Amino acid sequence: MAVTIRDVARASGVHISTVSRTFSAPHLVNPETRSRVLATAEQLGYRPNRAARALITGRTHNIGLIVADIANPFFPPLIKAAETHARRRDYHVFVADTDEDPIVESDLVQALAKQVDGILLCSPRMSDDQIEQLRREVPLVVVNRLITGLPAVVMDVGQGAREAVRHLLGLGHRHLVYLAGPRGSWTNREIRRAAGATARTAGADLTVLGPNQPVEQAGAAAAEAVLATGATAVLAYNDLMAIGLLQALQDRGVDVPGQVSIVGIDDIAYSGLVRPRLTTVANPTAAAGRTAVDMLLQQGDDGATGQVTLRTDLIIRNSTGPGPYAPAVAIAAEVAAHVKE
Amino acid sequence: MAVTIRDVARASGVHISTVSRTFSAPHLVNPETRSRVLATAEQLGYRPNRAARALITGRTHNIGLIVADIANPFFPPLIKAAETHARRRDYHVFVADTDEDPIVESDLVQALAKQVDGILLCSPRMSDDQIEQLRREVPLVVVNRLITGLPAVVMDVGQGAREAVRHLLGLGHRHLVYLAGPRGSWTNREIRRAAGATARTAGADLTVLGPNQPVEQAGAAAAEAVLATGATAVLAYNDLMAIGLLQALQDRGVDVPGQVSIVGIDDIAYSGLVRPRLTTVANPTAAAGRTAVDMLLQQGDDGATGQVTLRTDLIIRNSTGPGPYAPAVAIAAEVAAHVKE
DNA sequence: CTCCATTCGGCAAACGTTTGCAACAGCTTA
DNA sequence: TAAGCTGTTGCAAACGTTTGCCGAATGGAG
Numbered sequence: 001m002a003v004t005i006r007d008v009a010r011a012s013g014v015h016i017s018t019v020s021r022t023f024s025a026p027h028l029v030n031p032e033t034r035s036r037v038l039a040t041a042e043q044l045g046y047r048p049n050r051a052a053r054a055l056i057t058g059r060t061h062n063i064g065l066i067v068a069d070i071a072n073p074f075f076p077p078l079i080k081a082a083e084t085h086a087r088r089r090d091y092h093v094f095v096a097d098t099d100e101d102p103i104v105e106s107d108l109v110q111a112l113a114k115q116v117d118g119i120l121l122c123s124p125r126m127s128d129d130q131i132e133q134l135r136r137e138v139p140l141v142v143v144n145r146l147i148t149g150l151p152a153v154v155m156d157v158g159q160g161a162r163e164a165v166r167h168l169l170g171l172g173h174r175h176l177v178y179l180a181g182p183r184g185s186w187t188n189r190e191i192r193r194a195a196g197a198t199a200r201t202a203g204a205d206l207t208v209l210g211p212n213q214p215v216e217q218a219g220a221a222a223a224e225a226v227l228a229t230g231a232t233a234v235l236a237y238n239d240l241m242a243i244g245l246l247q248a249l250q251d252r253g254v255d256v257p258g259q260v261s262i263v264g265i266d267d268i269a270y271s272g273l274v275r276p277r278l279t280t281v282a283n284p285t286a287a288a289g290r291t292a293v294d295m296l297l298q299q300g301d302d303g304a305t306g307q308v309t310l311r312t313d314l315i316i317r318n319s320t321g322p323g324p325y326a327p328a329v330a331i332a333a334e335v336a337a338h339v340k341e
Numbered sequence: 342m343a344v345t346i347r348d349v350a351r352a353s354g355v356h357i358s359t360v361s362r363t364f365s366a367p368h369l370v371n372p373e374t375r376s377r378v379l380a381t382a383e384q385l386g387y388r389p390n391r392a393a394r395a396l397i398t399g400r401t402h403n404i405g406l407i408v409a410d411i412a413n414p415f416f417p418p419l420i421k422a423a424e425t426h427a428r429r430r431d432y433h434v435f436v437a438d439t440d441e442d443p444i445v446e447s448d449l450v451q452a453l454a455k456q457v458d459g460i461l462l463c464s465p466r467m468s469d470d471q472i473e474q475l476r477r478e479v480p481l482v483v484v485n486r487l488i489t490g491l492p493a494v495v496m497d498v499g500q501g502a503r504e505a506v507r508h509l510l511g512l513g514h515r516h517l518v519y520l521a522g523p524r525g526s527w528t529n530r531e532i533r534r535a536a537g538a539t540a541r542t543a544g545a546d547l548t549v550l551g552p553n554q555p556v557e558q559a560g561a562a563a564a565e566a567v568l569a570t571g572a573t574a575v576l577a578y579n580d581l582m583a584i585g586l587l588q589a590l591q592d593r594g595v596d597v598p599g600q601v602s603i604v605g606i607d608d609i610a611y612s613g614l615v616r617p618r619l620t621t622v623a624n625p626t627a628a629a630g631r632t633a634v635d636m637l638l639q640q641g642d643d644g645a646t647g648q649v650t651l652r653t654d655l656i657i658r659n660s661t662g663p664g665p666y667a668p669a670v671a672i673a674a675e676v677a678a679h680v681k682e
Numbered sequence: 683c684t685c686c687a688t689t690c691g692g693c694a695a696a697c698g699t700t701t702g703c704a705a706c707a708g709c710t711t712a
Numbered sequence: 713t714a715a716g717c718t719g720t721t722g723c724a725a726a727c728g729t730t731t732g733c734c735g736a737a738t739g740g741a742g
Binding site: 355356357358359362369370371374393395396397398399 | 689690691692693694696697698699
Binding site for chain 1: 343388389390391392393395396401403410411412414417418420421424425428433434435436437438440451452453454455456557584585588591610611614615616
């Protein structure tokens with residue numbers, strides 16, 4: 001049915017190995033022969049069979065991309081960038097979704113292992129041990145998690161959290177809440193640690209509420225708890241939760257940022273669409289996707305296991321405002337910053 | 342390196358064909374032998390090589406899923422449902438993104454054709470002819486487009502548009518705008534036709550603005566044009582554009598729904614997060630993804646090319662309100678509907 | 683005790699490539 | 713002129729499965 005290398009060989013009067021070389025090692029075949037073969041191949045509509053090629057070379061030219069939840073708007077830009085970048089290098093991408101479940105995650109890696117050349121594990125919820133285990137079965141690049149000895153690309157969310165907390169402290173807030181993310185998230189631990197340390201150093205309080213599922217319902221559900229702490233500023237694990245909280249507070253008649261300031265993380269597309277626009281920490285997700293693909297594809301060559309950290313940026317919008325201890329100077333400065341933006 | 346069927350055969354003292362049958366035709370092998378083989382396979386960590394299997398059976402157990410833009414929140418739920426459903430049937434899913442470009446779309450189908458058993462083409466931007474052409478190279482199921490002779494699953498967006506327009510007419514609006522979507526979109530044509538017909542029948546005006554890229558920037562950019570028409574109600578191609586328009590109007594001091602009512606389409610997760618919450622037409626995207634996968638996988642058996650239409654639902658929230666011609670009765674009824682919701 | 687049917691398992695040929703090896707031609711170099 | 717090199721091509725063995733065919737073993741019926 002399908003046209004194979006053999007048909008092309010017959011039609012152009014050469015041996016199949018010459019046709020094969022025309023595609024996989026062009027410099028080994030006479031330019032004249034090559035163009036003749038290419039012409040007949042084109043005419044016959046020949047496409048190399050990747051399964052057959054994979055069988056003998058051991059390389060599938062596929063990569064797996066595993067994320068916690070495709071519907072979480074944090075991931076699509078990463079997926080998109082990774083897929084486009086991979087395609088440019090003649091690789092195709094399997095995308096799979098674990099529903100935030102570490103078990104599904106592990107199963108998925110195992111199932112994919114044999115039919116891909118490597119896997120991008122994004123924001124895994126498994127334990128470090130499990131991941132190191134899987135690393136032995138298939139090349140892995142981990143995104144948003146640092147495990148010694150494993151290639152990784154992380155966004156420096158600790159730095160972002162520090163900046164965010166400093167911003168809030170500068171505005172005169174002295175009692176903060178960290179609305180935590182899911183158990184098992186490295187990012188969550190990083191934020192918590194960085195935010196906690198920064199607040200403590202400045203002599204401010206930081207109450208941690210969580211863990212929570214990283215969805216807006218969880219943010220909304222936390223509204224009462226946040227108010228009960230008496231805190232005047234909240235840093236949320238991600239924008240989804242921040243937005244959920246924001247709306248829930250507004251629905252209760254709490255003014256944001258008048259009474260409570262909110263900072264999110266991720267800068268998903270919708271963080272600029274809510275009112276007030278969300279102050280948040282922007283993550284370079286697209287760059288992370290591309291970098292991860294590159295690292296995975298290079299991994300075969302040497303055994304180098306780099307760990308790349310991408311910087312993050314605090315984006316000050318309108319969900320943060322002066323707190324109860326704001327000196328006039330700080331307020332003026334922050335107001336100026338707002339105006340500029 | 343990897344453990345093959347041959348290793349399992351040797352270790353369990355049977356021929357490789359017996360091992361093969363243990364996995365692909367268990368009823369042909371003695372239960373006792375079978376369990377012995379399974380045990381050693383398990384112990385050795387054997388995983389069948391799908392490339393080899395694909396080579397001989399001609400079925401890759403992969404399917405392709407092509408969407409216009411992964412970052413458009415309309416798609417992730419569909420992708421997620423399709424992927425989960427396919428995995429349950431032992432299929433893996435290649436996801437690819439065309440960036441709303443018909444050329445990329447066609448290239449992508451061709452590239453994927455040989456390494457998948459079929460392709461789900463979601464909201465294609467190609468011409469019908471092109472799609473029919475590709476249909477000859479690879480089994481296809483088209484989502485959100487109706488082409489005679491091609492298996493398809495569509496969401497009945499025409500019905501949704503009719504309901505939406507009737508809702509607006511009932512509120513006393515007599516001059517509407519349809520904020521159109523991208524050229525090449527079947528959905529766009531359907532909405533336009535249905536909305537136009539419904540408005541015309543009721544003796545109301547419907548001005549079409551577009552085509553537009555289906556993103557919120559386009560919605561925002563259309564704010565002036567919408568106001569210039571003097572219309573009091575807008576139906577947008579999708580929620581993204583509706584939200585963009587909503588925010589742009591609010592930024593200009595226009596009250597929604599006081600001065601202008603807005604209806605979106607899709608019911609993406611964020612349409613309930615903006616204020617006012619968006620009235621919109623909900624699409625059963627997850628069901629569409631599952632149905633499409635089923636149709637694709639059944640396609641091999643018979644040649645039946647069904648066309649499934651899934652119903653849509655108008656969800657009345659707070660972005661629509663009484664128009665200038667609203668009879669008191671109608672207003673009361675609609676207000677009651679609001680309250681109930 | 684023979685015959686037949688049934689169940690089970692082995693044999694080997696495929697599937698469409700890649701690739702090490704060898705063959706050959708036409709050169710250059712000594 | 714012989715030896716050696718280079719560039720181009722053919723040959724055939726692999727890669728890990730599936731599957732049609734055949735023979736062996738088993739058990740029941742006559």
